[in-house]
Amino acid sequence: MQAGRRYTSRRRGWANVLRWSAIAVATLWLLFPFYWTVTTSLKSGLDLYRGYVPFVNYTPTLGMWKGELATRWELDRMALLNSLAIASGSAVISVMLGGSAAYGLAGLRGRRFTPWLTILCLGPRFIYPIALLIPFYLMMRLLGLVDNVLSMIIANSIFGLPFAVLILRDAFVSIPRELEEAALVDGCSHWQALWRVLFPLVRPAVVAAGMLAFAAAWNDYLFALVLSVQWARPITYILAGTGGTQLLMVRAIMAMTPPIILALLAQRYLVRALTLGVVK
Secondary structure, three states, X not given: OHHHHHHHHHHHHHHHHHHHHHHHHXXXXXHHHHHHHHHHHOXXXXXXHOOOOEOOOEXXXXXHHHHHHHHOHXXXXXXXXXXXXXXXHHHHHHXXXXXXXXXXXXXXXXXXXXXXHHHHHHHHHHOOHHHHHHHHHHHHHHXXXXXXXXXXXXXXXXXXXXXXXXXXHHHHHOOOHHHHHHHHHOOOOHHHHHHHHHHHHOHHHHHHHHHHHHHHHHOOOHHHHHHOOOOOOOHHHHHHOOOOHHHHHHHHHHHHHHHHHHHHHOHHHHHHHHOOOOOO
């Protein structure tokens, strides 16, 4: 009996060691690109080829950072503000329009044509953006929106909507119908029930959908390349035209910082969104 318990305990101990070892390896694998980016931005000249350990392989310096902030900060600041405006606008539009569509699809669940409506809402996700690039550019030129952040907000919202519809529809389906019916009995319209009752209940899903739309718009380069000329250039456009590895890493850190801060602030909602609907 005791021998069996010792064997079971020993097996669990080895299982814990293997599990934590796998977690450590995966964490190092994910964090190494960030470490490499930071250490490269602190190198100068031939230090680029002298290893990755500061104060051992090379002496860290803020020379590239000082030069960038002193001579090109206005360009970087404008690009970051443009990216922030594009990503935030796309996220807000995707969540609002996607939430309205998801609410309608959730209310129609069980109908024979509902799956076809869902596929129609998800349709833009199956279209290559480059297929719409020239027609969209001609439309924006006709409206005078070339080199305007509004054109890129519209473009990225089109491809952010399917994510929002898919996530929020499942969230609305998980809410009992009785809550909405009680709100309607109390005098709320369907719009009031949506914005005052249902949306607060699916806040984690709203944040998750907004974060996905924000990330997709922040990383967009295709529409930025075609629709921006001078004043509406986002940070991805600036990164693509950067020469020199150290300078590229400096700008990459600038580009990564806002999404990372936003993800850290919204992490509790993201964790809840991942488990939304698991328990009925």
